[in-house]
Amino acid sequence: MQETRVRERPDDAGGRSRPAPFGPDSLVWLILVSLLFFLSELLPALLRLPLGADEITYIARTSVQSSGVFLPPVHGHGAGLLAAPVTLLTSSLTALRVWMAFLSGLALFGSLLCWRGLRPAWVLAVAGFIFGSLAITELSGVQVYPDLWAGFGSLAITGLLLQAVQGRARPKIVLPAIGFAAFVIVMMRPQNIAFVLVPTFLAPIVVRGWRQPRVLIAMIIGMALGVIEWVAEAYMWFGGLTNRIRLAKQEPPTLGLHFSLLTQMKTLSGPWYFDPTGGGTAQFSYPAEYLWWLPFIGLVALGLYAAWQLPAKSSTVLALVTGGWVALLYVLLVPFGAPRYFLPTWALFAIVAADGIAWLVTNTQWRKAAIAFTAVFLLAGAISQHVILVGETANAATGRLFAAKAVKVRALGVPPGCVIGDQYIAYYLGCSGPWSGGTVQEVLARAPGGAAAWRPVRVPGLTAPRCASLSTRKHHPGCWYWVRR
Numbered sequence: 001m002q003e004t005r006v007r008e009r010p011d012d013a014g015g016r017s018r019p020a021p022f023g024p025d026s027l028v029w030l031i032l033v034s035l036l037f038f039l040s041e042l043l044p045a046l047l048r049l050p051l052g053a054d055e056i057t058y059i060a061r062t063s064v065q066s067s068g069v070f071l072p073p074v075h076g077h078g079a080g081l082l083a084a085p086v087t088l089l090t091s092s093l094t095a096l097r098v099w100m101a102f103l104s105g106l107a108l109f110g111s112l113l114c115w116r117g118l119r120p121a122w123v124l125a126v127a128g129f130i131f132g133s134l135a136i137t138e139l140s141g142v143q144v145y146p147d148l149w150a151g152f153g154s155l156a157i158t159g160l161l162l163q164a165v166q167g168r169a170r171p172k173i174v175l176p177a178i179g180f181a182a183f184v185i186v187m188m189r190p191q192n193i194a195f196v197l198v199p200t201f202l203a204p205i206v207v208r209g210w211r212q213p214r215v216l217i218a219m220i221i222g223m224a225l226g227v228i229e230w231v232a233e234a235y236m237w238f239g240g241l242t243n244r245i246r247l248a249k250q251e252p253p254t255l256g257l258h259f260s261l262l263t264q265m266k267t268l269s270g271p272w273y274f275d276p277t278g279g280g281t282a283q284f285s286y287p288a289e290y291l292w293w294l295p296f297i298g299l300v301a302l303g304l305y306a307a308w309q310l311p312a313k314s315s316t317v318l319a320l321v322t323g324g325w326v327a328l329l330y331v332l333l334v335p336f337g338a339p340r341y342f343l344p345t346w347a348l349f350a351i352v353a354a355d356g357i358a359w360l361v362t363n364t365q366w367r368k369a370a371i372a373f374t375a376v377f378l379l380a381g382a383i384s385q386h387v388i389l390v391g392e393t394a395n396a397a398t399g400r401l402f403a404a405k406a407v408k409v410r411a412l413g414v415p416p417g418c419v420i421g422d423q424y425i426a427y428y429l430g431c432s433g434p435w436s437g438g439t440v441q442e443v444l445a446r447a448p449g450g451a452a453a454w455r456p457v458r459v460p461g462l463t464a465p466r467c468a469s470l471s472t473r474k475h476h477p478g479c480w481y482w483v484r485r
Helices: 027-040 053-062 078-087 093-113 121-132 135-142 147-165 171-188 198-206 213-237 241-249 261-266 287-308 314-333 339-363 367-398 402-411 423-429 440-446 464-470
Strands: 454-458 480-484
Touching: 027 093, 027 121, 027 135, 053 078, 053 423, 078 093, 078 147, 078 171, 093 121, 093 135, 093 147, 121 135, 121 339, 121 367, 135 147, 135 339, 135 367, 147 171, 147 198, 147 213, 147 314, 147 339, 171 213, 198 213, 198 314, 213 241, 261 314, 287 314, 287 339, 287 367, 314 339, 339 367, 402 423
Parallel strands: none
Antiparallel strands: 454 480
């Protein structure tokens, strides 16, 4: 089960026969689970889901729709670049959703393929089914967010590292692949260097048998390229590296210790986002779903137990340490709950859970009962997560009224090319606006001609309550906009 290759029997001519189409190590299993994941993302509710607040900022600079909206300075443009082949050509929401679903299906296949040889393909397919059936995975697959891609990247680079240090793959293939995976992870979000890549980077240093400088060099090159891209953006759009770092520090939340375990647990079954610092309290939206999460964690523990019985248990330990590291940092350093941040954790834990299932169905005297349990577990997870997906997607859609509010603001006479306090409405107006933690004055100061080239205009006929109702950001009511003098 662990880090073993499926042996091929020589054929009558003395060569090697190809694996059976549905043999335990056939690529068909990985293709099927990736195709199933892609099809599951074509849910009409997902394809019609309006753009989210962060999605707008990720695609604004690579969109066919003219807008002065900027990406928040702390983020990376990776997710927006993935969407760019569609967003540069059309503003069709359906086209964007289908494109991202297609890319995420390919990414699931590629990241599982990086583990081939470390596990039989059918075990990897089980892991892919567990991970791909999560509501947050399916939602993230059609959205322009970086978190799922960090999950795919962490799964891929962990498998590639193991392939490299164990001599399972040719260096001229695996080393560039490691560098590319590290680049993608960092380009999605620079903080991933600390939040995702630390265990993978330290493993070839700490584990004596894995000390191969070329593996570290490949990772360093990939990370450096990702950082260079972020620095280049700083000089293109943010007035230099120092200024971008200064602006990034203004974005909430403030860096510090926050023990948010209970908050993170509440978001396992919805809502997609909850910030307790705003004074609200998160509810357990689907409490029965924890009856599925408990056996999932049990299977992860069983997978570790099964691995511990074998001489080669390094891949299981590395997967658990890397996934656990991501979860630990978000629990300790992030005050709000967002299940998408834990996607790298669930991607890696799914591998170990699949190990537990493999041990149950192949190494116990209760094999029939184990197969029945596995079928119930997988189906119950897929069905219950689908219920959560439908419910939470409907809730999310009601909060994404940016386009509708922009139509109302446009009807009041606000012209394109302006600067307005609400960034998300600004996108649909063809205007500019400040990111979270930023101010209109900072946007004006960076505009051509500086703040002196702009004058404020009050939106006619609006009272204060009406201004607030048109805004999607409580600190930026839409009473005023700025135009060139």
